[in-house]
Amino acid sequence: MITAERKPMAEIRAMLAPYRKILVVGCGSCVAECASGGEKEVGLLASALRMDAKIEGRTIEVREMTIDRQCVYEFIDQLTGIADRYEIILSLGCGAGVQAVAEVFPKMLVIPALNTTFIGETKEPGLWVENCRACGDCKLGYFAAVCPVTRCAKGLFNGPCGGSKNGVCEVDPDSPCAWQLIIERLENAGRSDLLEAIYPPADWSRQQGKGPKKIVREDQRSEG
Amino acid sequence: MKADSNLKSILANNNFAVTAECGPPKGADPGVIRKKGAVLKDHVDSVNVTDNQTGAVRLSSMAACAILKQEGLDPVLQMVTRDRNRIALQSDVLGASSLGIRNILCLSGDHQSFGNQKEAKGVFDLDSIQFVQAVRRMRDEGRIIGGEQLSDPPRLFIGAVANPFADPFDYRVVRLAKKVAAGAEFIQTQCIYNLKRFAEWMRQVRERGLDKKVFILGGVTPLKSVRMAEYMSRQVAGMDVPDGIINRMRGVDPKDQRREGIRIAVETVGALKEMEGVHGVHIMAIEWEDVVPQIVEEAGLYPRPRTSEE
Amino acid sequence: MDQKTAGLNIAIFFCRQLDANQDKNRRAIEKELGLRIRFFPLPCSGRIELLHLLRAIEAGADVVYLVACPEGACRYREGNLRAKRRIMFAQKLIEEIGLEGARIEMVNKTAEMPADIGAIAMELLARDAKVSISPVRSNAVASFIEK
Numbered sequence A: 001m002i003t004a005e006r007k008p009m010a011e012i013r014a015m016l017a018p019y020r021k022i023l024v025v026g027c028g029s030c031v032a033e034c035a036s037g038g039e040k041e042v043g044l045l046a047s048a049l050r051m052d053a054k055i056e057g058r059t060i061e062v063r064e065m066t067i068d069r070q071c072v073y074e075f076i077d078q079l080t081g082i083a084d085r086y087e088i089i090l091s092l093g094c095g096a097g098v099q100a101v102a103e104v105f106p107k108m109l110v111i112p113a114l115n116t117t118f119i120g121e122t123k124e125p126g127l128w129v130e131n132c133r134a135c136g137d138c139k140l141g142y143f144a145a146v147c148p149v150t151r152c153a154k155g156l157f158n159g160p161c162g163g164s165k166n167g168v169c170e171v172d173p174d175s176p177c178a179w180q181l182i183i184e185r186l187e188n189a190g191r192s193d194l195l196e197a198i199y200p201p202a203d204w205s206r207q208q209g210k211g212p213k214k215i216v217r218e219d220q221r222s223e224g
Numbered sequence B: 001m002k003a004d005s006n007l008k009s010i011l012a013n014n015n016f017a018v019t020a021e022c023g024p025p026k027g028a029d030p031g032v033i034r035k036k037g038a039v040l041k042d043h044v045d046s047v048n049v050t051d052n053q054t055g056a057v058r059l060s061s062m063a064a065c066a067i068l069k070q071e072g073l074d075p076v077l078q079m080v081t082r083d084r085n086r087i088a089l090q091s092d093v094l095g096a097s098s099l100g101i102r103n104i105l106c107l108s109g110d111h112q113s114f115g116n117q118k119e120a121k122g123v124f125d126l127d128s129i130q131f132v133q134a135v136r137r138m139r140d141e142g143r144i145i146g147g148e149q150l151s152d153p154p155r156l157f158i159g160a161v162a163n164p165f166a167d168p169f170d171y172r173v174v175r176l177a178k179k180v181a182a183g184a185e186f187i188q189t190q191c192i193y194n195l196k197r198f199a200e201w202m203r204q205v206r207e208r209g210l211d212k213k214v215f216i217l218g219g220v221t222p223l224k225s226v227r228m229a230e231y232m233s234r235q236v237a238g239m240d241v242p243d244g245i246i247n248r249m250r251g252v253d254p255k256d257q258r259r260e261g262i263r264i265a266v267e268t269v270g271a272l273k274e275m276e277g278v279h280g281v282h283i284m285a286i287e288w289e290d291v292v293p294q295i296v297e298e299a300g301l302y303p304r305p306r307t308s309e310e
Numbered sequence C: 001m002d003q004k005t006a007g008l009n010i011a012i013f014f015c016r017q018l019d020a021n022q023d024k025n026r027r028a029i030e031k032e033l034g035l036r037i038r039f040f041p042l043p044c045s046g047r048i049e050l051l052h053l054l055r056a057i058e059a060g061a062d063v064v065y066l067v068a069c070p071e072g073a074c075r076y077r078e079g080n081l082r083a084k085r086r087i088m089f090a091q092k093l094i095e096e097i098g099l100e101g102a103r104i105e106m107v108n109k110t111a112e113m114p115a116d117i118g119a120i121a122m123e124l125l126a127r128d129a130k131v132s133i134s135p136v137r138s139n140a141v142a143s144f145i146e147k
Helices: A007-017 A040-054 A073-080 A095-104 A176-190 B006-012 B030-040 B060-068 B086-098 B126-139 B167-183 B194-205 B226-235 B241-251 B252-272 B289-298 C027-036 C050-058 C079-096 C119-124 C135-146
Strands: A002-006 A021-027 A063-067 A087-092 A108-114 A114-124 A127-132 B017-022 B048-050 B075-080 B102-109 B157-162 B186-191 B215-220 B280-283 C009-013 C035-040 C065-067 C104-108
Touching: A007 A040, A007 A087, A021 A040, A040 A063, A040 C050, A040 C079, A040 C135, A063 A073, A073 A095, A087 A095, A087 B280, A095 A108, A108 A114, A108 B006, A108 B226, A176 C135, B006 B017, B006 B048, B006 B186, B006 C009, B017 B030, B030 B060, B030 B289, B048 B060, B060 B075, B060 B086, B075 B086, B086 B126, B102 B126, B126 B157, B126 B167, B157 B167, B167 B194, B194 B215, B215 B252, B226 B241, B226 B252, B252 B280, B252 B289, B280 B289, C009 C050, C009 C119, C027 C035, C027 C119, C035 C050, C035 C119, C050 C065, C050 C079, C065 C119, C079 C104
Parallel strands: A021 A063, A021 A087, A087 A108, B017 B048, B017 B280, B048 B075, B075 B102, B102 B157, B157 B186, B186 B215, B215 B280, C009 C035, C009 C065, C065 C104
Antiparallel strands: A002 A114, A114 A127
16 A cells, blocks of 8 residues: 655644635545544544634634545545635545546645655554555566565675674664565575575666656547 | 886785885875875885775865875775775776886775764765776776777776675675685785784685785774774774783773884784785774884885886 | 643543443533533553544643543553553653643542542542643634634
């Protein structure tokens, strides 16, 4: 999933300062799973905004809405006829959601309430970890399903640097050394041969070659 | 100006090589480099210049190497992949050769989070092994990554590093083998305090026959104090300072600890001289370059052999 | 009633396991204080939600208590421990908008405390107040009058 964290209240408050009619929009997909932008979080933020305004003696109007996906038109369309009654949309979607909503409502200002952080997994309740950088050229097949691009602090393709000690990374002792994991998993799978191979330089053009990436699937395109 | 690498000549003639490390200043004063160069010149074969070590901004390694070259030394240009992508790295490799620099040491570099620019974007477009391979192909095939032909290839003696003290231990020799396969011609190791572990690593190196394919220079760093020993042991990952060494430092009066640190360094150099497959030492006296001549002399490695080209 | 928190609106979330007769036992104090006190029984304190706590403050509570079983004595093992983390998180949330974290408080029942939720509420009301009337409430009234 795409993970995100709520921005500090002070930053949200500063961005909202000029506006009194606010539509707070959550997303029921990834950011709901990582407890940053789902229905509950929309409720919490809206409540905090209302109280904040009351404390300062301001009157604001806040409406809460959470749609299933903030990055897909059909879902965003649920805001049609509602959005234009507000001065601003405060989105609790990921960066993709914020921009998709803005595209659907070209005349409206949309501001993010979240900092989109990474693509990751729910490791334990309340713990999310990054494990994909969307490099566009998945190499997990060579690295025993442990991504060196993401999980090695230096993104090394050819083995651990000199900072691997007792299975952890010198950069963050709370993180396992990705290469320790790769080596163990390849050895356990009887594929130590892959450890001897020199992996060539990556093709980063697949990640950032010509600006934003696109996927085109002819079978899913509409006519005309 | 010497046409070839002094380090390469020394090693090719079966001499036990001595290199030292020179850290550039956190400022623009070329005098600091000249002074360090003058201290080291007669006592070592080549001088490494670190590349923004620990991720802290310093005078560039390339400029410092050019200055040392002017002073008649044989510099080893350290280049890390942390700060430059493949375009800049390959460009600087050509630039270094054009300045008469004849040795390069390819590393990934300390992570930027350790330095004084923690917010920097770590590049790591290539890793150290890919970088070694790229430089080797530039030199031997005259081609850059992707295959395009150079008008004139760089002339460089190509080195890499090895850390026998990091984990997983058994993979360390595999990684060395990969560096050799990628084209490394000499290796400088992490500082050695745990001679037992180093000897075990060297046994694995010989078992694979790697000591016949690459020149290995053992790293030696004189300790200044028991505090430095403790710091390195506890705070620096991939550094192995055994309790025996720490206790030995602690056992002497603080004002004699530098002397004891030198003694340990000299003994380590002595042990490395006797170890099969070790071709030299690399003395990294951190901000203490003027102790290097003393260590070299006490270890019986002075005077240095003169190569024919001089 | 000896009430040090006089004038304050109190919301009490509590674990139903604490008092089998909670329905009956809170009637007297509810009658006495009327809208100034609100009880919210939960099947376990672990079921408390951040939103419950914030909404209570937003609705005009000056102090919100969560009364839970003693640590180690949760029927569902760690419900009250999870609740404790949520209380701490909620305190941080209200501090971000300038409210005192002390407006939200977790109370783990002790052996000395009565078993009756009404009596527990009396004890809480008799404590020295850590906060005064909430600015959420006072300013809401003020702005209402201005209109």
